[in-house]
Amino acid sequence: MYELIIDVDPMREDLPAIQLGLAVARQQQAFVAGVHVVAQIPSVTAIPDALAILEAEEESARRRAPWWQELCRRAGVQGSWEVFRGMYVPVLATRSRMADLLVCSAPPGNENLPVGWDNATRTLFAGGVPVLLAPERYDVRGAPERVLLAWNGSGESTEAVRAALPLLRKATEVHLLDGWHETLPGFGPPTLAIGEWLARQGVTVQQRRPFHPGEDAGVHLLREAEAMRADLLVMGAWGRSRISELVLGGTTHHVLSHAQLPLLLAH
Structure with a gap:
């Protein structure tokens, strides 16, 4: 079965990456996993307050499973909701190897984060599967034609x-x-x-x-x-x-x- 992973960050229904990923999943009759990564930086793991914040963020993200399943139901596809805590790029790259395509938001290319150092393209460079990138302001009208x-x-x-x-x-x-x-x-x-x-x-x-x-x-x-x-x-x-x-x-x-x-x- 064809499988997609959508990098759900942020968790917004109007995110073009989500809309495009679900449209492709519907076209391909694919299974689609919504993946949210709670980014954890090793240097802060020894700070009790920081760990408590990360744990609360992870628990909050896990409670969004019904929201994701409703999106999948409306799109007419099967899907799962997965939450991971860890270093963003290694987590996403490792999980994506169990899929045919990873769908992410395209890098914004702002001055604070030069193109090529964003999570999506770093994941591609880290050996993950091919990536489908959706611009943040793209009007998704269905799967590509x-x-x-x-x-x-x-x-x-x-x-x-x-x-x-x-x-x-x-x-x-x-x-x-x-x-x-x-x-x-x-x-x-x-x-x-x-x-x-x-x-x-x-x-x-x-x-x-x-x-x-x-x-x-x-x-x-x-x-x-x-x-x-x-x-x-x-x-x-x-x-x-x-x-x-x-x-x-x-x-x-x-x-x-x-x-x-x-x-x-x-x-």
Whole structure:
């Protein structure tokens, strides 16, 4: 059975991540676990008052189970409510390995928390499953129907496409930006026929274009997504080191900082 985890933080029904996750779960007839992590910092565990506050927060979160079950009932899906206390990223990454997709809020990209250091993308980098990110101000109207695939033959982009297959099979429009760069025979990996492979997986690509932009790749991807009115962009994340992208800039960093549509990322 297809399984989703939704990172429920904050616990608000109008949170786009919750709405998007439940819409995808309904489309896929999936089981969906709502997970709330009570973040615990090791340096404060010896402070009695701090521990008492964390215990009270955990107990309060556990009492929200009926609220979550009602959301699942209204969405027409099966689900569970799970509360964990611990270090946020290791907890979420470990729990997500028992699911097919993790749904989170997209990082806000504010000055206090640079893009790439938020919980969602750190969880992805820590070895969790592919992540579906919903912008905090996105108007969710259902599961994604118009999808843009950004593929360049890398392991990250290929894993993202594989993770997106269940959504792609239900989409009404799929465009592919093919950024594969051929090399001289014997001096690089073999050419991969991504279009043929997608067709065998039951995905019809309505438009396929080579992707060799002379401009910044992140700018180009978001421009293409806007042009086709995409409601999901699928791409690999952190093709080079995350530190390198944060310092020098890069495609993932730009897309996370500026995207106004959901993203499905794999690392």
